[in-house]
Structures are given as C-alpha cells and as structure tokens.
Amino acid sequence: MKHILAISFLFLSLTTLSQTIENVTFQQENDDIIIYYDLLGEEGSTYDISLLYSFNGGQNFQGPCQQVSGAVGQVEPAYGHRITWRATEEIGYFTAPNFAFRVMGNYTPAPPHPDPNHSDPTLDLPADMVYVKGGTFTMGSPESEEGRGTNETQHRVTVSDFLIGKYEVTFEEYDAFCNATGKKKSDDESWGRNHRPAINVSWYDAIEYCNWRSQQEDLEPFYTINKFSKKVTVNWNSKGYRLPTEAEWEYSARGGGKAIMFGNGKNILDHSEANFDASGSYKMNASRRGTYRRKTVPVGSLNAPNVLGLHDMAGNAYEWCWDWYGTYPTSAQTDPQGPMSGGSRVLRGGSWGSYPQFCRIANRYRHTPTYRNNNIGFRLSRHY
Numbered sequence: 001m002k003h004i005l006a007i008s009f010l011f012l013s014l015t016t017l018s019q020t021i022e023n024v025t026f027q028q029e030n031d032d033i034i035i036y037y038d039l040l041g042e043e044g045s046t047y048d049i050s051l052l053y054s055f056n057g058g059q060n061f062q063g064p065c066q067q068v069s070g071a072v073g074q075v076e077p078a079y080g081h082r083i084t085w086r087a088t089e090e091i092g093y094f095t096a097p098n099f100a101f102r103v104m105g106n107y108t109p110a111p112p113h114p115d116p117n118h119s120d121p122t123l124d125l126p127a128d129m130v131y132v133k134g135g136t137f138t139m140g141s142p143e144s145e146e147g148r149g150t151n152e153t154q155h156r157v158t159v160s161d162f163l164i165g166k167y168e169v170t171f172e173e174y175d176a177f178c179n180a181t182g183k184k185k186s187d188d189e190s191w192g193r194n195h196r197p198a199i200n201v202s203w204y205d206a207i208e209y210c211n212w213r214s215q216q217e218d219l220e221p222f223y224t225i226n227k228f229s230k231k232v233t234v235n236w237n238s239k240g241y242r243l244p245t246e247a248e249w250e251y252s253a254r255g256g257g258k259a260i261m262f263g264n265g266k267n268i269l270d271h272s273e274a275n276f277d278a279s280g281s282y283k284m285n286a287s288r289r290g291t292y293r294r295k296t297v298p299v300g301s302l303n304a305p306n307v308l309g310l311h312d313m314a315g316n317a318y319e320w321c322w323d324w325y326g327t328y329p330t331s332a333q334t335d336p337q338g339p340m341s342g343g344s345r346v347l348r349g350g351s352w353g354s355y356p357q358f359c360r361i362a363n364r365y366r367h368t369p370t371y372r373n374n375n376i377g378f379r380l381s382r383h384y
Helices: 087-091 171-181 203-216 246-253
Strands: 019-029 032-041 046-054 068-070 073-075 078-085 100-108 129-132 135-139 155-159 162-165 223-225 232-234 318-324 345-348 365-367 381-383
Touching: 019 100, 032 046, 032 087, 032 100, 046 078, 078 135, 129 246, 135 246, 155 246, 162 246, 171 203, 203 223, 246 318, 246 345
Parallel strands: none
Antiparallel strands: 019 032, 032 078, 046 073, 046 100, 068 078, 129 162, 135 155, 162 381, 223 232, 318 345, 345 365
C-alpha cells in the first residue's frame, strides 16, 4: 500500500486580539492525516475552522478540505482539538516532500453580554451573585502559554452548578460586618473605601465574613471555626456563603471553561479593562502598555465583565480561594476541593500591582491564611 509522504507543514497563528490558533501538530494514521491544534478565543464568539493544503511548501494553498471530520466548522475555544482528514479519499495517494497544512479560522464577534441570570429566570438570586452552569473543562495552561508557571499542569476537571459574586467584596460590605461584630476594620491605604475591594483581609477574615453574611440571610453557615486552634471544618451540604474552590474560580474566570488567557474574556490584557501594572517594564506579547494606577479601583468601574457578567477577574485584588495550595493531579477530577492540609491557601486573579503574566487565568499564587496585604481581597461563592 502506498502511503502519504508529508514531511513539512505550516499553520496560521492569527494575530487578531480575539483568536489564536496554536500548537498545531499532525501525524499519519494509515491513509488518514490527523491534525491537532489549540484554539484560544474570546468567550461567546463564533469560529469557523477549515483546513487547507499545499504541495509547494505553502506558496499556494488549496481547499478547504472536504473529507474532514472533527474540529472543523463551528468550533468553540478549547485545547487539544482534533481534525481527521481522509486525504486519499479526497486527493488520492501522493508523495510530496514540501507538503504543508494551514488551519484557518474565521471569527465572528460575540454578541453583547447577556443578562447573566437569563439562563434560568426562575432562580431567586441575590443581586450581587451570578449563577454558573457547571461543566467539564481543561484546568491549567498549555506549555506554550506566555508567562506560564511550572505549577499549571493541564488536567480535566468537572464542576457542578454554583453561584459566584459579580464583584469582589467591597469595603462597604466588609465594614458592615466589622461594625456588627466589633471586628477591627482593615486598612484601606488611604485609597478610599465604599466600592473599592476590601483589602488587607486574611483568609480567616474572609471566611468569618462568609459566615456572618450567611447568618444575615438565615442560611446555615458553611464554616465552623475554632478560634483557639484556628482549625476550620466545613459543611459541603450548606447553602451558606463561602470562598470558591480553585477549580470553580478558574472555571468562572474562563467564562464557563473556555480556553482564554485573561479574566476579561480575551487573550489580550489592556489597562482600560483591567487594573494591573501596565507599565512597559514587564509587558507581554499578550498585554498592552498603559496606565499603572498603583492602587485599587472601585469594583466594576472598568466595565469589562466576562461573558458570565463577572468583573475584575484579572487584576485589582488577588482573591482567596478555599483550597490549600498543592501540586495539580494529572488525572481527571470532579468538584475538587484541593489537598486535605497544607501551609498556604490559594490566591487567584492578580492585583493592581501584578505584572501581566500574573493576571493570567491559570496563574496560581498562595500565602498563609493569616497573611494580609494591600493587594489581597476575596469574592463570595455558594452552592446552587
């Protein structure tokens, strides 16, 4: 039997702000050619993917290929897409030392952000919470992602439905808790309080706030806190307020698990849409130079929510998660809650002082649960 000889190939890595096709590889399986690629794209947008081929090293392309199956046509952003091209059925057997492929994508912008509660109008949601439909996604980052850390190993994760805050908890909300309980208010660094995110808040401070708000709404508190030993136990059946798990946070920041880099729903970080260190010193290819504000801004004031309606998922203040920090598992997980113990709790999202690479969705930071800093706040979550 004759075999296809394809010893070179090309791919198109688009340079628009909305779409990138990366990590294109191929292999020959008998008379078929299998092509793999990653599609990074804006949440809610449409991508029409096609495959072209060339016999002269990419000088002239033909196609699009018709005898194809898999991730062609309408494709959503994700890692590890696969196309099967039945090459011999389409063009017969051939030998071509300069054979080349091109993966093409036509982009249609996302429609305006929908009402985040529209997916289920019967939900009686608090005004500051968003319903997130669960699903399965790839957590972590591909090895090719700019600014990637070694602790971001990709693995498949399934999360159940849950609720998450539209905004980081504000000083206005946190101060009400302090006034009611006699707790000392956290320092605002003279930047202002009211609608700015509450900062200088430890992990323990955050879960105490969660329990207090649960009590205000006659919900069973999620946490039981031993004030002497600092031991915390949880009731995973409670509908009370809590911190999101690390997996829930990333799934939300990805707009429901999409393969994107930043919590504004895009693969580019712009100072007009996120509060981070946008000075030129640490610019990435995936970021733009701009204003470095050097302090927090009021939550939602940049008006750049992701497709779920979540604001400031990149920058402004790091956000505490439930999980103890640990190495990612390599196997698939369902509703992971992190290691059973540890020395540091997970922080996500980057802050006003973060370089762009630390504002990537997949970036992981951590600190001891008693630690407070002017770049750390939190966001609420609840079981649905």
